[in-house]
Amino acid sequence: MTSILSIKDLRKTYDGGFEALRGATLDIREGEILALLGPNGAGKTTLISTVCGITKLTSGTVTVGGFDIQSEYRAARGLIGLVPQELTLEPFETVFNTVRLSRGLFGKRRNDALLEEVLKKLSLWDKRNAQIRELSGGMKRRVLIAKALSHEPRVLFLDEPTAGVDVELRKDMWEVVADLRDSGVTVILTTHYIEEAEAMADRIAVIAKGEILLVEDKDHLMQQMGQKELEVQLTDTLAAVPEALDSYDLRLGEGGKSLIYTYDTRAERTGITALLNDVAAAGLTLADVQTRQSSLEDIFVTLVNDARPQEAAQ
Numbered sequence: 001m002t003s004i005l006s007i008k009d010l011r012k013t014y015d016g017g018f019e020a021l022r023g024a025t026l027d028i029r030e031g032e033i034l035a036l037l038g039p040n041g042a043g044k045t046t047l048i049s050t051v052c053g054i055t056k057l058t059s060g061t062v063t064v065g066g067f068d069i070q071s072e073y074r075a076a077r078g079l080i081g082l083v084p085q086e087l088t089l090e091p092f093e094t095v096f097n098t099v100r101l102s103r104g105l106f107g108k109r110r111n112d113a114l115l116e117e118v119l120k121k122l123s124l125w126d127k128r129n130a131q132i133r134e135l136s137g138g139m140k141r142r143v144l145i146a147k148a149l150s151h152e153p154r155v156l157f158l159d160e161p162t163a164g165v166d167v168e169l170r171k172d173m174w175e176v177v178a179d180l181r182d183s184g185v186t187v188i189l190t191t192h193y194i195e196e197a198e199a200m201a202d203r204i205a206v207i208a209k210g211e212i213l214l215v216e217d218k219d220h221l222m223q224q225m226g227q228k229e230l231e232v233q234l235t236d237t238l239a240a241v242p243e244a245l246d247s248y249d250l251r252l253g254e255g256g257k258s259l260i261y262t263y264d265t266r267a268e269r270t271g272i273t274a275l276l277n278d279v280a281a282a283g284l285t286l287a288d289v290q291t292r293q294s295s296l297e298d299i300f301v302t303l304v305n306d307a308r309p310q311e312a313a314q
């Protein structure tokens with residue numbers, strides 16, 4: 001595995017003494033989309049700000065493309081693009097100038113052809129001469145991405161890229177991010193929309209109380225931690241789960257028209273065959289059988305449940 005970003009035992013204690021990061025360790029692979037999920041106050045923004053050099057770390061090491069973010073700050077920072085959560089743009093500046101200035105700030109030589117490519121990729125080329133104030137919220141958000149891409153970063157941080165954006169635009173953004181990944185940019189995004197992580201990410205990292213609880217391939221995580229439900233629909237209507245089926249963990253579906261069986265996808269035997277035999281032996285007739293898998297959201301809620309008391313204490 002080639003890691004483009006390596007975070008080791010990162011700690012951040014704010015001036016007031018609050019420990020926002022408590023030994024976070026995370027390796028980001030080159031060319032992946034990693035979603036960093038965590039409840040409010042978990043330390044996501046602190047982690048991003050520290051890696052980007054906006055906040056000074058207390059201890060630990062961070063390297064980007066092999067460059068240490070403290071001793072080789074310029075080289076490390078040059079490899080990173082940051083799309084902040086808040087819209088921080090100059091309203092009277094044009095789109096093209098905004099992006100061009102941003103490139104200049106990183107000390108890169110002028111390259112309008114590259115900026116044209118970036119703006120076209122983000123469907124902003126037609127708006128290149130428009131002032132920022134004339135753009136819609138979604139367009140402004142894309143300008144922020146264009147700014148972050150203007151100096152050709154290899155790692156792009158997106159902090160809540162679709163907060164407050166409508167469903168359609170959110171899907172457009174997912175496509176933009178997938179295209180970026182395909183062009184070789186490594187993407188780390190934070191989001192409160194779990195379905196966004198489910199749709200986009202290759203890997204999921206979960207942070208709570210300043211520590212990385214888990215980093216896992218998304219598909220693997222969903223397969224490993226997910227529970228499945230089997231709904232056995234019946235031609236009969238039941239008032240209660242039949243006694244003959246007491247040995248199974250069953251609950252009655254809506255209107256007593258089905259039995260719902262929850263099983264662990266990791267179990268060697270799911271018990272489904274035996275259940276279906278016993279359902280028939282109990283004199284019930286099957287109408288249909290359906291399975292459902294728990295979502296990433298269910299898994300996430302289970303994982304961070306332990307972190308809730310800290311949040312309440314703040």
Ligand SMILES: Nc1ncnc2c1ncn2[C@@H]1O[C@H](COP(=O)(O)OP(=O)(O)OP(=O)(O)O)[C@@H](O)[C@H]1O
Nearest residue numbers: 014016018020038039040041042043044045046047
């Ligand atoms: N400048 C600061 N001084 C003191 N404490 C801070 C500072 N910035 C953040 N914190 C605290 O550090 C903790 C982590 O905050 P952070 O913003 O990193 O969380 P987050 O995971 O990004 O949360 P959210 O999902 O709400 O954006 C919080 O308890 C917050 O109050």
